[in-house]
Amino acid sequence: MGFNRENILLVDDDVHILELLQRHLQTLNYHTFKAVSVKEAIAILQDQSIDLLITDLKMPGVDGLELVKYVSEHFPSIPKLVVTGYPSIDGALEVMKSGVMEYLTKPFTKEELKSAVAKAFEGRPKKASIPQEDSDKKSYGELIGKSDAIKKVTDVIDRVKNNKATIFISGESGTGKELVARSIHYMGKYATAPFIAVNCGAIPESLLEAELFGYTKGAFTGADENRNGFFQAAHKGTVFLDEIGNASLATQARLLRVLQEKEVTRVGSQKVEAIDVRVIAATNVDLKDLIAQGRFREDLYYRLTVVEVSVPPLKERKEDIGLLTNKFLFKYGVEFKDRLVTISEEALHALERYDWPGNIRELENVIQRAVIMCDKQVTIADLPDQLKYHITFPKESLTLLPLKEMEKAYILQVLEATNNNKTKAAKILQIDRKTLGEKIK
Structure with a gap:
C-alpha cells in the first residue's frame, strides 16, 4: 500500500x-x-x-x-x-x-x-493549500506584490513566457529587473534550459565581445584555448543582458547580427555558429538619450524592444512594501538572529511613507541593518534617520539689494565690530586705509 x-x-x-x-x-x-x-x-x-x-x-x-x-x-x-x-x-x-x-x-x-x-x-478547510500570497510568490519566483503596478508586469510575463521574442526591461536601479527576467524564463516552457545573466557594465569593454560570443585559441593575448561565450552557453535557453547601454558600438553591431541572423561568430574565427536563444535586455538609463548622443544604435534598439516591460519604482507600488518587508524580515531574521523578527506598526508606516530612491535594493539594505540592530522586533529606533519624520522649515525671505548697498552695509558692519578702528577694518576688508576712507566719504 x-x-x-x-x-x-x-x-x-x-x-x-x-x-x-x-x-x-x-x-x-x-x-x-x-x-x-x-x-x-x-x-x-x-x-x-x-x-x-x-x-x-x-x-x-x-x-x-x-x-x-x-x-x-x-x-x-x-x-x-x-x-x-x-x-x-x-x-x-x-x-x-x-x-x-x-x-x-x-x-x-x-x-x-x-x-x-x-x-x-x-477540521481543515476543504482546500488545504498554500495561501494566494505564497502561490503568487511561487508562480513568479522572487517577484512579489499585489499592486496594480506590479500586476501590469506579471500580465506581460504571462504573455511572453512561452515564446522567444526579444524582450526589453526598463526601470530604475534596484527595481528588480533581473527578477522579472528570471520569472519570464522559469515560468515558461523553457524553464529547464539555461538562464545566463550577463552584467554588461561589469565586464571591461575590451573583453565584452569575447565573453558574449566566445573566442578561438590565439585570438588575443591570453586566449590559450577555444572557449564558448555566454550565447553558446545559453543555447536553447535565455541570455539576460543587463546594463546593455554600456556595450560598445562594435559589440552592438555584432549583437544586432545575432538577433537578425540567429548566429554568432567567435572572436578570432570566421566560422558561423547557429544559436537558439531568447534575448532579454535591461537598462536603467534612457536608450533614446544614448541614441541621440550617438552612443547606441537605433536599429539595435528596435530589435531589442519587440516586447517592452517597464518595472515600476517602489514609490509607485507602496502597497507592496509590507509584503517585501516581511520577505526580508524572514530572510535576515533567520540568517542573523536564527528566529523570526517582526516589525512595529510605526516602523512599517515609516517605510511606507518614504519614497525609496534606491528602490527595493535600498529597502532590503534598510531591513538587513534593522534586523541586526533590533532585538525581536524592528521599531522606529532601528531605522535610519532619513526614514524618520522631518520638519521642513520655510526659507527665510532674503531682501535683494544693489551691490553698492550691500558693500556699504558690510563696511559699516566691520567698522562697528572694530570700534571704528579704520586700520583694523581695512585689514579685514583687505583694502588700504586710504581706499577705506574714500568709501566712507
Missing part, C-alpha cells in the same frame, strides 16, 4: 520523538517531513506542500508556539497539532487561541496519535 495523499511536517528538537512519530505515521500510510528546529521547519514549509503540522512547544531558541503563530498567518489552511511533555491549562488555552486544532500530551499511544491526526484533518 502506498502513502496517503497528505504530507505531515514533524517538528521536535528530540530526534527520538521525531523517529517515533515518523514510525507511527508511516504505519498509518502518511508521508512525513522532519525538522529539529523552527528554522528548518519554515524552510520545508516554503518548499513543500504540507497538509498537517505536528510540533512540540518547548524547543531551544524559537519555540513551537512561535511556529504555530507563523503558520496560522502564512499558511492558514494547514491544520496544526501540538504535542508537548509540559501540559498546562494556560499553555493549552494559548495554543488553542493560535489556531491549533488538537493538543496531545506526551506520552501518548499510537491510537491516540491516530485519533488526533484524524480529527485535525477533519
Whole structure:
C-alpha cells in the first residue's frame, strides 16, 4: 500500500520523538517531513506542500508556539497539532487561541496519535493549500506584490513566457529587473534550459565581445584555448543582458547580427555558429538619450524592444512594501538572529511613507541593518534617520539689494565690530586705509 495523499511536517528538537512519530505515521500510510528546529521547519514549509503540522512547544531558541503563530498567518489552511511533555491549562488555552486544532500530551499511544491526526484533518478547510500570497510568490519566483503596478508586469510575463521574442526591461536601479527576467524564463516552457545573466557594465569593454560570443585559441593575448561565450552557453535557453547601454558600438553591431541572423561568430574565427536563444535586455538609463548622443544604435534598439516591460519604482507600488518587508524580515531574521523578527506598526508606516530612491535594493539594505540592530522586533529606533519624520522649515525671505548697498552695509558692519578702528577694518576688508576712507566719504 502506498502513502496517503497528505504530507505531515514533524517538528521536535528530540530526534527520538521525531523517529517515533515518523514510525507511527508511516504505519498509518502518511508521508512525513522532519525538522529539529523552527528554522528548518519554515524552510520545508516554503518548499513543500504540507497538509498537517505536528510540533512540540518547548524547543531551544524559537519555540513551537512561535511556529504555530507563523503558520496560522502564512499558511492558514494547514491544520496544526501540538504535542508537548509540559501540559498546562494556560499553555493549552494559548495554543488553542493560535489556531491549533488538537493538543496531545506526551506520552501518548499510537491510537491516540491516530485519533488526533484524524480529527485535525477533519477540521481543515476543504482546500488545504498554500495561501494566494505564497502561490503568487511561487508562480513568479522572487517577484512579489499585489499592486496594480506590479500586476501590469506579471500580465506581460504571462504573455511572453512561452515564446522567444526579444524582450526589453526598463526601470530604475534596484527595481528588480533581473527578477522579472528570471520569472519570464522559469515560468515558461523553457524553464529547464539555461538562464545566463550577463552584467554588461561589469565586464571591461575590451573583453565584452569575447565573453558574449566566445573566442578561438590565439585570438588575443591570453586566449590559450577555444572557449564558448555566454550565447553558446545559453543555447536553447535565455541570455539576460543587463546594463546593455554600456556595450560598445562594435559589440552592438555584432549583437544586432545575432538577433537578425540567429548566429554568432567567435572572436578570432570566421566560422558561423547557429544559436537558439531568447534575448532579454535591461537598462536603467534612457536608450533614446544614448541614441541621440550617438552612443547606441537605433536599429539595435528596435530589435531589442519587440516586447517592452517597464518595472515600476517602489514609490509607485507602496502597497507592496509590507509584503517585501516581511520577505526580508524572514530572510535576515533567520540568517542573523536564527528566529523570526517582526516589525512595529510605526516602523512599517515609516517605510511606507518614504519614497525609496534606491528602490527595493535600498529597502532590503534598510531591513538587513534593522534586523541586526533590533532585538525581536524592528521599531522606529532601528531605522535610519532619513526614514524618520522631518520638519521642513520655510526659507527665510532674503531682501535683494544693489551691490553698492550691500558693500556699504558690510563696511559699516566691520567698522562697528572694530570700534571704528579704520586700520583694523581695512585689514579685514583687505583694502588700504586710504581706499577705506574714500568709501566712507
